[in-house]
Amino acid sequence: MPLNNLTHKDYTIRGDFYQLKLPLNIEYMIPNDDSVRLLGQIVEEMDLTELYKTYSRIRKKQATPTQMLKVMLYGYMNNCYTTRKIESACKRDINFMYLLEGSPAPDYTTIARFRSLHFAPVSENLMAQFTEILAECGELSMKNLFVDGTKIEASSNKYTFVWKGSVTKNQRKLMDKIPAFFKKAEEDYGFKIVYGDKIKMYHLKKLRRKLCKIKKDEDIEFVYGIGKRKSPLQKTLEQLDEYISRLKKYNKHLHTMGERNSFSKTDPDATFMRMKEDAMKNGQLKPGYNIQFGVDAEYIVWISAGPQPTDTTTLIPFLNSIKSHLRYTYKNIVADSGYESEENYVYLDENNQRAFIKPSNYEISRTRKYKADISIKENMIYDKEKDIYICSNGKRLVVTGIKFSKSKTGYISKKTCYTCEDCSECTFKSKCIKGNSKKPLEERTKRLEVSKLFQQKREEALERILSEEGIELRINRSIQVEGVIGEIKQDMGFRRFLCRGKKNILAECILLALAHNVNKLHNKIQSQRCATYLHPIKTA
Numbered sequence: 001m002p003l004n005n006l007t008h009k010d011y012t013i014r015g016d017f018y019q020l021k022l023p024l025n026i027e028y029m030i031p032n033d034d035s036v037r038l039l040g041q042i043v044e045e046m047d048l049t050e051l052y053k054t055y056s057r058i059r060k061k062q063a064t065p066t067q068m069l070k071v072m073l074y075g076y077m078n079n080c081y082t083t084r085k086i087e088s089a090c091k092r093d094i095n096f097m098y099l100l101e102g103s104p105a106p107d108y109t110t111i112a113r114f115r116s117l118h119f120a121p122v123s124e125n126l127m128a129q130f131t132e133i134l135a136e137c138g139e140l141s142m143k144n145l146f147v148d149g150t151k152i153e154a155s156s157n158k159y160t161f162v163w164k165g166s167v168t169k170n171q172r173k174l175m176d177k178i179p180a181f182f183k184k185a186e187e188d189y190g191f192k193i194v195y196g197d198k199i200k201m202y203h204l205k206k207l208r209r210k211l212c213k214i215k216k217d218e219d220i221e222f223v224y225g226i227g228k229r230k231s232p233l234q235k236t237l238e239q240l241d242e243y244i245s246r247l248k249k250y251n252k253h254l255h256t257m258g259e260r261n262s263f264s265k266t267d268p269d270a271t272f273m274r275m276k277e278d279a280m281k282n283g284q285l286k287p288g289y290n291i292q293f294g295v296d297a298e299y300i301v302w303i304s305a306g307p308q309p310t311d312t313t314t315l316i317p318f319l320n321s322i323k324s325h326l327r328y329t330y331k332n333i334v335a336d337s338g339y340e341s342e343e344n345y346v347y348l349d350e351n352n353q354r355a356f357i358k359p360s361n362y363e364i365s366r367t368r369k370y371k372a373d374i375s376i377k378e379n380m381i382y383d384k385e386k387d388i389y390i391c392s393n394g395k396r397l398v399v400t401g402i403k404f405s406k407s408k409t410g411y412i413s414k415k416t417c418y419t420c421e422d423c424s425e426c427t428f429k430s431k432c433i434k435g436n437s438k439k440p441l442e443e444r445t446k447r448l449e450v451s452k453l454f455q456q457k458r459e460e461a462l463e464r465i466l467s468e469e470g471i472e473l474r475i476n477r478s479i480q481v482e483g484v485i486g487e488i489k490q491d492m493g494f495r496r497f498l499c500r501g502k503k504n505i506l507a508e509c510i511l512l513a514l515a516h517n518v519n520k521l522h523n524k525i526q527s528q529r530c531a532t533y534l535h536p537i538k539t540a
Contacts (some may be wrong), residue, residue, distance in 0.1 A: 009047045028095045032472040034520040036074060036095040039133055045071050046129045054118040063103040068114045069126075071098040071106070076515035079492050083108035083115070097394040112140050116499060119141060122505035126512045128325040130517060133299045135328070139297060141523065141533035144473060147318065147339065147479040148309045150489065152507070153277070154287040156272035161272050161285070162253050164261045170252040175199075178243060182538045183208065185236055190215060211237050236497035252363045259408065262308050271307040273280040277495065291509055292318045295481040297533040302326070305506045311338040313409055316347050332356055337363075345457035355461050356473050362462070375432050377448050388418070389448060393428050395420050397448060413451050420446040439530070476534050488512055 030036060033169040043066060051065050053428045058064065063071070071158055074096065075086040090105035097105075119126075134140050136356065138182070178199055186192055189473040193204050214220075215233060222234045230238075257263050262285075270287035280286060286461060292300040292314050302322045308314050323329065335354040348355045364370050371378060374392040389397040397418040406412050423429060423445045433444050455475075464470045488494050494512055497505045524530050 009531040012411060026097055029094055030098055032407055033526065034095070035518060036098060037075065038522050038525070039070060039074055039077070039518050040099060043134065045133060046126065048126075050125050051118060051121040061104065061169060061261060062104050064406040065098055065104055065114075067100050068106065068111070069119070071096060072111070072115060072119065072511060073271070073515055073518065074099055076492075076511045079494075080258055081494065081498060083111040086111050092237065098292055100402065101188045101264070115511075116508060117503050117512070120503050123326060123370075123507040123510040124321075127302065127513065130514055131299075132324060134299055134301075134517065134521070139524075140299060140301065140530050141297055142328050143330065144296060144332045144334060144476070144533070145301070145322075147292065147315065147333060147335040148477070148481040148485065148487045149290050149292045149314060151273055151275050151288045151309075151337075152291055152489075152494070153275060154264065154500045155497045155500050156264040156267035156287045158286060159286075160265035160287070161262055162243035162257070162305050164222060164254070164257050166254045167250050167257075171247070171254075174243065174246055174504075177229050178204075181239065181243070185211075185240075188236070189383060201244075201247060202238065208237070208240055208244070211240065217406060220297070267500040269307070269500075269505075271309065289502070289505055290314060291480055293484055293513075294318065294322060295484050298331070298480050298484070298524075303506075303509050303513045310476070311335075312341050312344070315344050316409075317338045319347070319351075319353075329353070333474065334473045336477070340458070340461075341407075342451055342457065344410065344515060345461065346411075347459075354464065355457075356465055356470055356477075357461050358465055358474065359458050359462055363371070363432075369399070374428060375434050377450060387416075388479055391420065391428070391432060391446065393426050393432075395422060395426065395446075397421075397446065403449060414450045414453065415449045472537055475537060479535050483517065494517070 012534070032350075048066055048069070051069065052058075055065065070085060071090060075081065075089065078089075080086055080089055084129055087105060087108040092102060131140070142335050144237055177233070182194060182203070185207060186194075189211070193206055193210070195202055211233060215222075215223075215237070220231055220233055224231060253263075258266050260271050263271040264287040267287060268288060272285040273288050273290070274283060275288060289305045290308050290311070292304045292306070292311075293300055302318070302325070304314075304318050304321050306314055306317065315333075329351070330353065330355050337358045337360040338359050340357050344357070345355055359365075361370075370376075371379065378387060380392070380397075382388075383390065387399055389398065397420050399416055400419040401417040403415045404412055405415060423433070424442075426432065429444075430443060433441065433446055437444060465474055492512070492515075497508055499505055499508055524532070
């Protein structure tokens with residue numbers, strides 16, 4: 001057989017070996033208990049009116065928004081995240097063909113546009129609908145919410161960081177140079193622009209207009225290139241343009257950062273934070289987002305994304321987001337010690353929610369070293385009636401004032417200051433007074449700052465987590481919400497976003513959450529574990 005037959009563009013010439021067989025309907029080739037059928041039923045139950053409104057017109061002979069949503073979700077259910085892989089699957093995989101219902105396979109650009117332009121604006125609405133469907137089916141307890149967060153790397157370059165400290169430092173250096181430059185320009189060209197102490201941007205722009213006017217009136221020609229001497233006016237104007245350009249850049253960077261300490265040039269919404277995935281083992285900061293998960297009965301009921309490197313300030317915005325989208329409120333909020341703060345305790349009490357939050361000192365307080373440390377207030381005697389602390393040497397620490405401190409979120413906490421009456425000849429001074437100070441140890445006095453409200457809330461939370469209900473919820477928190485994060489990052493292999501911008505990465509997170517929920521519901525149905533909310537405590 002001549003080999004040149006292989007070079008034909010039409011590959012069906014040698015297709016006589018294949019015989020057309022019935023049935024042609026691919027639905028018969030999909031098992032009845034396949035998860036793709038469950039996905040199709042769930043999406044058909046959802047109200048997609050808002051999704052359709054994102055289209056100006058829907059063309060014929062192409063996949064509808066409903067079919068595109070099914071294809072995207074099924075791709076994420078099967079660890080297929082890139083648009084090119086989803087396009088390839090639509091052409092080869094019978095399950096994707098089943099979801100397309102005879103429509104032609106969309107190309108990767110159409111899939112990418114659907115994710116960013118059509119799904120992202122309505123993603124939270126669809127997430128809320130899915131959660132309501134699970135609640136109506138009796139799959140959610142609607143009582144216990146397990147909260148935890150994880151950091152996922154952004155789709156931006158590693159070395160595109162802009163730090164607030166560096167920007168403010170360079171801005172301050174530049175502002176120190178400008179007054180001398182301004183004074184010299186006013187003396188050289190004989191006019192006065194600044195009459196106060198401060199030089200602002202409009203002063204620089206006004207100076208530039210005057211210099212340009214001098215150039216035009218005197219018909220001065222600017223020269224460029226090697227071997228040509230620039231006039232003093234040209235040098236002054238070019239220096240001024242550099243100052244204006246740098247000031248604009250610094251102001252833009254500070255505006256982009258807002259309250260953050262850094263951002264990435266290629267994804268301005270991403271913040272540099274320390275990740276657990278540290279390949280170089282050098283603590284390198286990477287651009288990423290802090291993703292918060294709210295889990296109930298192993299389902300992700302809500303998800304949010306933020307720039308905070310720690311979890312403490314994420315709880316209140318997360319719960320407010322749930323309140324604005326879901327029709328019911330969770331009674332019990334279960335979280336780890338990273339969420340403990342006076343502000344969070346007060347917020348939960350005001351909303352009639354019970355905090356099952358482990359105190360941040362819970363683990364260390366059980367150690368022998370902690371119990372032997374005489375410098376901390378927990379190891380001192382407290383007289384509630386007299387409102388005094390008594391140290392290990394029998395000295396009294398009395399109230400000497402009230403201090404108010406304001407957090408980054410604007411919350412004001414009230415702290416009571418206690419000072420020892422006499423520390424002059426105390427033999428325990430070296431063990432009791434710690435920390436660096438310019439004063440010698442002999443001249444220092446023991447002081448304490450105590451937030452009584454925080455102390456009260458911490459004691460109440462500790463009592464709750466040590467109860468039988470609290471032990472059961474803490475065990476389930478480590479199983480459920482940390483299990484969900486492990487499934488997404490390890491089993492589903494999602495460790496880096498593909499899109500950029502907070503709106504688009506939140507849409508990716510919601511696609512992951514919906515895909516995880518469909519898989520979880522399918523597994524529960526097949527293993528006959530529906531309507532199970534908590535894992536029982538196993539005893540030896």
